[in-house]
Every structure is written in C-alpha cells, then in structure tokens.
Amino acid sequence: MSMQESSGVALWRQVADGIERGIADGRFAAGEKLPGEMEIAETYRVNRHTVRRALAALAERGLVRAERGSGTYVEAQRLAYPLRSRTRFSEIVGAGGHEPRGQLIEAGEDTANREIARELGLKIGAPLIRIEAVRLADRTPICVSTTWLSAERFPDAGNVFANVHSMTKLLGHYGVKDYHRASTRITAAIADATDAARLDLPLGRPVLVVDATDVDMLDQPLVTKRSRFAAERVEFLVENG
Amino acid sequence: MSMQESSGVALWRQVADGIERGIADGRFAAGEKLPGEMEIAETYRVNRHTVRRALAALAERGLVRAERGSGTYVEAQRLAYPLRSRTRFSEIVGAGGHEPRGQLIEAGEDTANREIARELGLKIGAPLIRIEAVRLADRTPICVSTTWLSAERFPDAGNVFANVHSMTKLLGHYGVKDYHRASTRITAAIADATDAARLDLPLGRPVLVVDATDVDMLDQPLVTKRSRFAAERVEFLVENG
DNA sequence: TCAAGTTGTCTAGTATCATAGACAACTTGA
DNA sequence: TCAAGTTGTCTATGATACTAGACAACTTGA
Missing domain, CATH: 3.40.1410.10 (Chorismate lyase-like)
Structure with missing residues (x-):
C-alpha cells in the first residue's frame, strides 16, 4: 500500500495533529485511554510504526503518556x-x-x-x-x-x-x-x-x-x-x- | 550541509509557506518579480531544487507564475x-x-x-x-x-x-x-x-x-x-x- | 495460571526528500 | 551581437519516511 498525499507534511505528523485535535475538542478526555496503536493505524490507514512515531511526538510534548502492556493515556486538558x-x-x-x-x-x-x-x-x-x-x-x-x-x-x-x-x-x-x-x-x-x-x-x-x-x-x-x-x-x- | 528540523514538514513546504506569507503580507506585491531561485535558496539555506519544488507548488495553486529566462512573478491579489x-x-x-x-x-x-x-x-x-x-x-x-x-x-x-x-x-x-x-x-x-x-x-x-x-x-x-x-x-x- | 491485548524493539525493503553539479533554453540590457 | 542572469531538465547520491513482519516484555481480567 502507498499513501501519496504529497502535501509536504509527513504522515506521522498528520496523525499526531489529528490526535491532538481529538484531545483539543474533547473527543479524547484528559486521563482517558486512547485507542490502541493498531486501531489508530487502521483509522488513519497507516502503518503501526507511523502511529508510534506520532504518539512519540505527542509524548515528548507531554500530551500523552504510554504505559507498556496497558495503553496510551491523555495527559492534557483542553x-x-x-x-x-x-x-x-x-x-x-x-x-x-x-x-x-x-x-x-x-x-x-x-x-x-x-x-x-x-x-x-x-x-x-x-x-x-x-x-x-x-x-x-x-x-x-x-x-x-x-x-x-x-x-x-x-x-x-x-x-x-x-x-x-x-x-x-x-x-x-x-x-x-x-x-x-x-x-x-x-x-x-x-x-x-x-x-x-x-x-x-x-x-x-x-x-x-x-x-x-x-x-x-x-x-x-x-x-x-x-x-x-x-x-x-x-x-x-x-x-x- | 544538512537541515534536520524533524518537524514533520518537508523543507519545500516550509519554503512555500514562507513565500506565500510574503505574498500575503505584501512583502511581494502582485505582479512583482520574486527573488531568483538561487537567492531564495540562500535565504532559506536550502538547495535550489528544493526552492523549485516550493515554487512549483505555489504555481500549481496559481499564486505565482514562472517565466523562463526572466523570473517568477506574483499572480495573486486579495x-x-x-x-x-x-x-x-x-x-x-x-x-x-x-x-x-x-x-x-x-x-x-x-x-x-x-x-x-x-x-x-x-x-x-x-x-x-x-x-x-x-x-x-x-x-x-x-x-x-x-x-x-x-x-x-x-x-x-x-x-x-x-x-x-x-x-x-x-x-x-x-x-x-x-x-x-x-x-x-x-x-x-x-x-x-x-x-x-x-x-x-x-x-x-x-x-x-x-x-x-x-x-x-x-x-x-x-x-x-x-x-x-x-x-x-x-x-x-x-x-x- | 493463562490467554488476550497492549506497548517496545528489532530487521528489511521501497519510495520520497534533499542535496549536488552540469548544462540547455530563454530573456534582458548593454 | 553578446554577456550576464534567469528558469528548465537531466543524472546521481545519501538521508529520511513509510511500510511490512516478527517477536519480546508487560498488563489485565477471567
């Protein structure tokens, strides 16, 4: 499979922005668990590694926190x-x-x-x-x-x-x-x-x-x-x- | 040389955005000639090909028009x-x-x-x-x-x-x-x-x-x-x- | 205890991004 | 006419992005 938006914005960045927007407008509430990496990958039609990179970027900014074996959780409040x-x-x-x-x-x-x-x-x-x-x-x-x-x-x-x-x-x-x-x-x-x-x-x-x-x-x-x-x-x- | 912003936004896109902003806020007036590709490349510290890609994206949207041998000109006005x-x-x-x-x-x-x-x-x-x-x-x-x-x-x-x-x-x-x-x-x-x-x-x-x-x-x-x-x-x- | 589901970490291959250089085609002004 | 400056096009190379698959490490709930 190959996405080819050619928008000049990396896929992982688009995913990260999408998740951040979900947090901002309340679809993902503070403290709540995000969908699993696989599920996110499917909704964005993207490889799981790409989702992981998006989540890593959000985690670095303190918006989410990953817990091994359990899930990834929203840190921020809108x-x-x-x-x-x-x-x-x-x-x-x-x-x-x-x-x-x-x-x-x-x-x-x-x-x-x-x-x-x-x-x-x-x-x-x-x-x-x-x-x-x-x-x-x-x-x-x-x-x-x-x-x-x-x-x-x-x-x-x-x-x-x-x-x-x-x-x-x-x-x-x-x-x-x-x-x-x-x-x-x-x-x-x-x-x-x-x-x-x-x-x-x-x-x-x-x-x-x-x-x-x-x-x-x-x-x-x-x-x-x-x-x-x-x-x-x-x-x-x-x-x- | 190597830029590595790792912002998830392609360099050509950043250059295109910069030029578009210049057009939007009047630094480049309608009908005016943009700086040469080489000069733009130097101001953004980027290869000329990267500038060309940025200009191509703007041209496709009708914001600028390239004239071979002469220069690239601003098309838009608000x-x-x-x-x-x-x-x-x-x-x-x-x-x-x-x-x-x-x-x-x-x-x-x-x-x-x-x-x-x-x-x-x-x-x-x-x-x-x-x-x-x-x-x-x-x-x-x-x-x-x-x-x-x-x-x-x-x-x-x-x-x-x-x-x-x-x-x-x-x-x-x-x-x-x-x-x-x-x-x-x-x-x-x-x-x-x-x-x-x-x-x-x-x-x-x-x-x-x-x-x-x-x-x-x-x-x-x-x-x-x-x-x-x-x-x-x-x-x-x-x-x- | 165990199975299912989660995140973490490897390897690998393909496509795109960005750089680099060279030269052609064309315009402009002296 | 000619030189300087411009955009257009080609080849080539390395770095990064994305996909793909496999498996480890860990958590949770039955």
Whole structure:
C-alpha cells in the first residue's frame, strides 16, 4: 500500500495533529485511554510504526503518556477562550475568568515603511519601536502580535513592555489614559513554523491575521499592529451600529 | 550541509509557506518579480531544487507564475472586503473593478433551529427558505453562502434568486428598499471537500467563516446567513468608529 | 495460571526528500 | 551581437519516511 498525499507534511505528523485535535475538542478526555496503536493505524490507514512515531511526538510534548502492556493515556486538558473586539485584550480575557498574560518575544528598533507611516501618521523612515509578543489566557497562547510605536513619542517602549507585559499599561506609562480601535483588517492564513512554535499549535492550523491601529481620544494614532490568532481558540464579534 | 528540523514538514513546504506569507503580507506585491531561485535558496539555506519544488507548488495553486529566462512573478491579489453597516457583495466587488456574479447552487425549504429563530426573530420550527449560492468576482469564486429567510415573508424566494442572482435585488422584489448589517461573527476553518469544490480551492486551505444577519430600516431581521470565504482571495476591512 | 491485548524493539525493503553539479533554453540590457 | 542572469531538465547520491513482519516484555481480567 502507498499513501501519496504529497502535501509536504509527513504522515506521522498528520496523525499526531489529528490526535491532538481529538484531545483539543474533547473527543479524547484528559486521563482517558486512547485507542490502541493498531486501531489508530487502521483509522488513519497507516502503518503501526507511523502511529508510534506520532504518539512519540505527542509524548515528548507531554500530551500523552504510554504505559507498556496497558495503553496510551491523555495527559492534557483542553482549553478554549473567546475574544471580542473593541476592548482590551486584558479585559476580554479577564472577563472570561482567565488570567491575561503577555510575554515579550523580542523588542527592537525599526523604521516606518509606507504602510506603517500612513497608519501612524509619520513620515516614511521615521524611527519606530517594534515589539513582538505572545498573549496568553492563563497558559494558553491566544495570539502573537507585532506592534509598532513611534520611537519619538514612546522612547524605550520595549523595556517598559518587558516590565508591564501589557499594552494598556505601557500606554498608561506614557500618560495615555484611554484609547480605541481606529481600523481593523482581518484575513486568515495557515500557521507556518514560526506561528506554530509561538502559539504552541500544530503546523497547518488556521490563524486569523489581524492588522489594527489604535488611536487616542483625539484620534491621534498611537500604535499599529499585526496579530496572528490561533483560530480554533477565538471567535471575533464585529458590532456595527 | 544538512537541515534536520524533524518537524514533520518537508523543507519545500516550509519554503512555500514562507513565500506565500510574503505574498500575503505584501512583502511581494502582485505582479512583482520574486527573488531568483538561487537567492531564495540562500535565504532559506536550502538547495535550489528544493526552492523549485516550493515554487512549483505555489504555481500549481496559481499564486505565482514562472517565466523562463526572466523570473517568477506574483499572480495573486486579495479583494478588499469592507465590513460596514452597509455591506453589499455586488457593490464591494464592483468597487474593486471586478464584475460581481452570483450562482445558485441549491434552493429549498427548511425549518428554524434555535439559533436561526433567534437571529430572525421567529419561533423554533418556523418555515424558512434556504438558498445556497456561490459568489464570484469576474470568474474567481469568492465565497459560498447559505442564506435563510422567513418563508412567510418571502414566499418563493428561491426561484426569485435564481432569476436575479443577487440578494439585494431579491429583497427589492419584496419591497425592501434598503437594509443593513446588524451583526457579524467571524472565525476561520479549513476548507472541506465541499468548500474546495465550490470555491475551486485546494483541500486544506483556510476559509473565513462569517455569520451575519441583515435588518431593514426598522431593525426588523430580514435574512441571516453563513458564508465561507476563500481566505487567500479576500481581506476583510473592519471600520469601527 | 493463562490467554488476550497492549506497548517496545528489532530487521528489511521501497519510495520520497534533499542535496549536488552540469548544462540547455530563454530573456534582458548593454 | 553578446554577456550576464534567469528558469528548465537531466543524472546521481545519501538521508529520511513509510511500510511490512516478527517477536519480546508487560498488563489485565477471567
């Protein structure tokens, strides 16, 4: 027999992703025993060795645990988190009874290209602070964001964010009491290797790509950002009056 | 040299994903020439043949086009789709310089489940008209929609739509002069076999799933629908005041 | 105790992935 | 016209992925 998807994704990986999805959506509950390796092999029409490799990958990530002679058991428990627009990430997550977290990946300097300059009302080439961060609800990554701020208006913003772990608090540090969303663009893509790693998501899962700009109460642009959300963990509600 | 990520995703696929992302986020604009195969190979630290395979995969999906002796060029560009209170498919597509088309797949009767009843302000079990249609810009499918209308208020709506090929015209036929969007919910999923066939999309590509309800000028619900957009062909623009 | 069912570990063969180099066919600009 | 740069196609080689079969080690329940 020979499968030949030629999708560029290894069979064992497809099986692993399938099982992980089963865990994520509750088909396999935490602590429960998975079907036997033979049975999994049959459902995916794949050799048992391929299933073993998939299970090994999941075991290495701590999602399952194999017990010789007995079976393979689910270690993880599934988490799901809604997200609404027009509010603060921290407030949205907090309202859902979860603890919002922000984790800095990298902060650095940058210069404005045409698009960012237009969004922020700056000149092309203007100095920027670029902040890349993961945002989590409890311990589940929700999105990765790249945020750009004017380096003149928000000097040292990278270090500030590293301390406060929140964009609202960062802006408050510079005297911005309130702000709101000026524009939002949404599309979708497939998680690439970088997304997958940062969102702790299997490769090939959909991500929602959101470009947004926030302005202060005088409609002066403050920050513009591009975020990539794990689509299976979020649903956007658009409220047009 | 030997890469050995062991991520279960083939190198050529990682390269293809990287290039696609570059196209999606505008680093490579539509019509523009990509870097040469050798240059791409160097940036990804990969053999030229691996790059060629990645480009072949993108070419097969119509995202790029190779010209011998000259270079490889970006084919795609996304349709800008503003999500305003006034959202008409035909107007949006027309504004982009494309010809809007609607193609009926199937029309039939249905009864309201809890969600649809709530959206349309009907009782559970109320008779409905269900219209499934593909919407295209020129000859490119943009989305498939399932639309529900009250069968009492819009009798024979299926046949009307089959003639006019437009939801705006259909509503006009029943005396609705104007309407607007009451609610929009967006998430993303992976194209299944049905989506793939109707959207002329390869299996496994991302789709944007939009649930929306339109109301008349007195805020009375008219239609509720679920649409599945080919994510790689559209970009939603959200304008919150 | 024992049989059935489970995971763990070998060996082996075939197909695909990725690299490497060479050259042909073609386009572009000087 | 020509040189430089591009994509297209061929051969070849090693590493990895997948399949296939067999058997060991262990758990469970009758």
